Amino acid sequence: MDMGSISPELLLASLMVAATPILLAALGELVVERAGVLNLGVEGMMITGAICGFAVAVNSGSPAIGFVAAAGGGAVLALLFALLTQVALANQVASGLALTLFGLGLSSLLGQGYVGIKPPPVAKLDIPLLGDIPFLGRVLFSHDLMVYLGLALVGLIWWVLKYSRAGLILRAVGENHDAAHALGYKVVRIRVMAILFGGACAGLGGAYISLIRVPQWTEGMTAGAGWIALALVVFASWKAGRVLLGAWLFGGVTVLQLNLQAAGFAIPVEYLSMSPYLITILVLVIMAGDKSRAPASLGRIFHASQ
Amino acid sequence: MTTPLLSISGLTKAYPGVVANDAVSFDIMEGEVHALLGENGAGKSTLVKMIYGLVKPDSGAMALHGAPYAPPDPHAARKAGVAMVFQHFSLFEAMSVAENVALGMEEPPRLRDLATRIKDVSETYGLPLDPGRIVGDLSAGERQRVEIIRCLLQDPRLLIMDEPTSVLTPQEVEILFQTLRKLSAEGVAILYISHKLEEIRSLCDQATILRQGQNVGTCLPRETSAREMAEMMVGSSFAAPERASRAPGEVALEITGLSVASPSAFGTALKDIHLSVQAGEILGLGGVAGNGQDELLAALSGELPSDAGAIRLNGTPIGWLGPTARRELGLLAAPEERLGHAAAPDMSLTENAFLTGAQREGLTARGFIRWTAARAFARAIIERFDVRTPGPDVAARALSGGNLQKFVIGREVLQRPRVLVVNQPTWGVDAAAAAAIRQALLDLAANGAAILCISQDLDELMEISDRFGALNEGRLSEIRPAQGLSVEEIGLMMGGAHGMEVAHV
Numbered sequence A: 001m002d003m004g005s006i007s008p009e010l011l012l013a014s015l016m017v018a019a020t021p022i023l024l025a026a027l028g029e030l031v032v033e034r035a036g037v038l039n040l041g042v043e044g045m046m047i048t049g050a051i052c053g054f055a056v057a058v059n060s061g062s063p064a065i066g067f068v069a070a071a072g073g074g075a076v077l078a079l080l081f082a083l084l085t086q087v088a089l090a091n092q093v094a095s096g097l098a099l100t101l102f103g104l105g106l107s108s109l110l111g112q113g114y115v116g117i118k119p120p121p122v123a124k125l126d127i128p129l130l131g132d133i134p135f136l137g138r139v140l141f142s143h144d145l146m147v148y149l150g151l152a153l154v155g156l157i158w159w160v161l162k163y164s165r166a167g168l169i170l171r172a173v174g175e176n177h178d179a180a181h182a183l184g185y186k187v188v189r190i191r192v193m194a195i196l197f198g199g200a201c202a203g204l205g206g207a208y209i210s211l212i213r214v215p216q217w218t219e220g221m222t223a224g225a226g227w228i229a230l231a232l233v234v235f236a237s238w239k240a241g242r243v244l245l246g247a248w249l250f251g252g253v254t255v256l257q258l259n260l261q262a263a264g265f266a267i268p269v270e271y272l273s274m275s276p277y278l279i280t281i282l283v284l285v286i287m288a289g290d291k292s293r294a295p296a297s298l299g300r301i302f303h304a305s306q
Numbered sequence B: 001m002t003t004p005l006l007s008i009s010g011l012t013k014a015y016p017g018v019v020a021n022d023a024v025s026f027d028i029m030e031g032e033v034h035a036l037l038g039e040n041g042a043g044k045s046t047l048v049k050m051i052y053g054l055v056k057p058d059s060g061a062m063a064l065h066g067a068p069y070a071p072p073d074p075h076a077a078r079k080a081g082v083a084m085v086f087q088h089f090s091l092f093e094a095m096s097v098a099e100n101v102a103l104g105m106e107e108p109p110r111l112r113d114l115a116t117r118i119k120d121v122s123e124t125y126g127l128p129l130d131p132g133r134i135v136g137d138l139s140a141g142e143r144q145r146v147e148i149i150r151c152l153l154q155d156p157r158l159l160i161m162d163e164p165t166s167v168l169t170p171q172e173v174e175i176l177f178q179t180l181r182k183l184s185a186e187g188v189a190i191l192y193i194s195h196k197l198e199e200i201r202s203l204c205d206q207a208t209i210l211r212q213g214q215n216v217g218t219c220l221p222r223e224t225s226a227r228e229m230a231e232m233m234v235g236s237s238f239a240a241p242e243r244a245s246r247a248p249g250e251v252a253l254e255i256t257g258l259s260v261a262s263p264s265a266f267g268t269a270l271k272d273i274h275l276s277v278q279a280g281e282i283l284g285l286g287g288v289a290g291n292g293q294d295e296l297l298a299a300l301s302g303e304l305p306s307d308a309g310a311i312r313l314n315g316t317p318i319g320w321l322g323p324t325a326r327r328e329l330g331l332l333a334a335p336e337e338r339l340g341h342a343a344a345p346d347m348s349l350t351e352n353a354f355l356t357g358a359q360r361e362g363l364t365a366r367g368f369i370r371w372t373a374a375r376a377f378a379r380a381i382i383e384r385f386d387v388r389t390p391g392p393d394v395a396a397r398a399l400s401g402g403n404l405q406k407f408v409i410g411r412e413v414l415q416r417p418r419v420l421v422v423n424q425p426t427w428g429v430d431a432a433a434a435a436a437i438r439q440a441l442l443d444l445a446a447n448g449a450a451i452l453c454i455s456q457d458l459d460e461l462m463e464i465s466d467r468f469g470a471l472n473e474g475r476l477s478e479i480r481p482a483q484g485l486s487v488e489e490i491g492l493m494m495g496g497a498h499g500m501e502v503a504h505v
Helices: A008-034 A042-060 A063-087 A092-114 A136-140 A145-163 A165-175 A177-182 A187-213 A225-235 A240-262 A269-287 B044-051 B074-079 B097-103 B111-124 B140-152 B170-185 B197-203 B226-234 B293-301 B323-329 B349-357 B371-384 B401-413 B431-446 B458-464 B487-495
Strands: B006-015 B018-028 B033-037 B059-064 B082-085 B158-162 B189-193 B206-211 B214-219 B251-260 B270-278 B282-286 B311-313 B331-334 B419-423 B450-454 B467-472
Touching: A008 A042, A008 A136, A008 A145, A008 A165, A008 A187, A008 A225, A008 A240, A042 A063, A042 A092, A042 A187, A042 A225, A063 A092, A063 A187, A145 A165, A145 A187, A145 A240, A165 A177, A165 A187, A165 B097, A177 A187, A187 A225, A225 A240, A225 A269, A240 A269, B006 B044, B018 B044, B018 B059, B018 B206, B033 B044, B033 B170, B033 B197, B033 B226, B044 B158, B044 B189, B074 B082, B082 B140, B097 B111, B097 B140, B111 B140, B140 B170, B158 B170, B170 B189, B170 B197, B197 B226, B206 B226, B214 B226, B226 B431, B251 B293, B251 B450, B270 B293, B270 B450, B282 B431, B282 B458, B282 B487, B293 B331, B293 B419, B293 B450, B323 B331, B331 B401, B349 B371, B349 B401, B371 B401, B401 B419, B401 B431, B419 B431, B431 B450, B431 B458, B450 B458, B467 B487
Parallel strands: B018 B214, B033 B189, B033 B206, B082 B158, B158 B189, B282 B450, B282 B467, B331 B419, B419 B450
Antiparallel strands: B006 B018, B006 B059, B206 B214, B251 B270, B251 B311
């Protein structure tokens, strides 16, 4: 065993990369759940985004267009969920599970011609000066644009939910949809928009895996990241800042345990593999011990009575 | 002042199976306090929802300041100067007062400025309120202030109030009325819905009476007696509750030194409660909502266990018994919250009748439900208490509030309790139905049951109770004979009972 082979600099840098897919997906789901909708189809939307982004990036040669397509793909799949739950008033849990299964199948179908192909590389931002700072430069300022987009999204969502009128209305709809309706807010329209946003974010998260993190296309390559994102939202008490913390924690332990495995650490591999899940959940459960609770209308079907 | 502020002509709205409003017409003048009267289901709510833009009329027209007025949604109504205080609060419990107010405004200022304005308005109108508090922590009376202030901040021309006083103390009602009179003097018109006819007589200039969706007449409340108005609403005369003189029997329910913590984070703990109720007696407990009423009911129904000796039924300690065991002994309870506490909303009336009646009505046989007997019991409740519903297989949720209330009270009364505890027995129930429920309670007492009636409706408590006490922050005031108590004395009992010595009756 050789602990010296683990470089903290590299570890922290790869933590940010490992955390980005679940961060993006969890942020989208956070907005959806704050609007009172429980969409369990995050995994399906992620994998659909992964293949849409991959295919379009390969064909167009531009990863940027690929990411746009990934967001679009995730949103289109989310639209299906929105139609089922907001228009046809179907059960949200069942619809979400169906969406995941559908997304996994659809992505395999779309991805048949793309196995073994390399996507166009994504340039890392070369930030002058900041990137040259020892240690910090490598950890914080040597990533691709999507990492920073994820971080910006954390701040944006936090600010919108806490301070903006749109965020207030979104939370109102999730808190008590009958009262929001009585005050004249368009509950269904607001929820559909939130669902589409959640789909787009999940799609981006999926494409980050297929275009940057891995980067290649294999069936089922999201490997449960969508479910982690879902759990993260709950354990983070529906707060954007805690989602970031949870994503970093999960990404960090994932990277660390891989490093430990490579270093031949004397713990059975199975324990190391389960450690990210255990530690993330443990920490967030402890933090969730305060008064915060789920949006009161979460998962309830809204039907304007008159 | 010749053009009415709001003129309604021929408004009609039909739902599948019922015509909620049938060609309703009337005018509201500027600065007028206009009462809208009617039984439960007479179409008052539908009418105000049309004025507020929540429901579109099938036909008919409205005019505001003489100009055509057809709000497509509440935003348009608010922009036109129409504001509404809802009967079932339209508040968001997890949010602060300021956020709740902002949600009901069209162009709210920044939250910080809004907080200042909330403070200003709440002080001007004598409705103290801290903008930073979370609504879930507020009492019912305070929640209503949030709704009222939300309306006042928009400088409304017409203020619609749907049963605003059902949760207030007499002093708070007086403050509200001062606020409303002040507004009306400023030229604001008020459309006021209430079941409390005496209030309408003292407050309103005009009254329009709806019966089965039709405008059946107007009257000047100041010159019409409450009884005449009630009869116009019902369309026939009905008997006011009569109390038979009765001699109280032995002590049926005795509470000594009951102290329990509240099960909910926002609740009030009960602190050293002493009281006793004799057979054939009604003890009325007043107090503003959130002062331990729910906890007292839970402690008596058996949902909240206490020391065995703290509660005695005919001398037997029952403090540690659960609800089913207490029911078998003859202690029944009807909680305030109809949907979700007194009744399971999505279950049928038969199933709901079974849920509390299983033991005393013998609705089970060897662990199986006797459906025929359960249905017969439900039918008996429906018939005896005039519950308006197609039949016992209807879900509890489908009944209007007043009808469901008649059902949940009737369900307990028909089980011949030895002690009955009720919380807010006539909340949101129209005059005729309320009279019927009160009469049923009086009859039950006349037949030798002991009744503990917790209510925020003081007129009701004065009408039926023999002795009166008030809850304040989980403490019980001195208990005094109800006859001869003045409103001021009652207000003092409700407002601050701390310094007084608790009566050991």
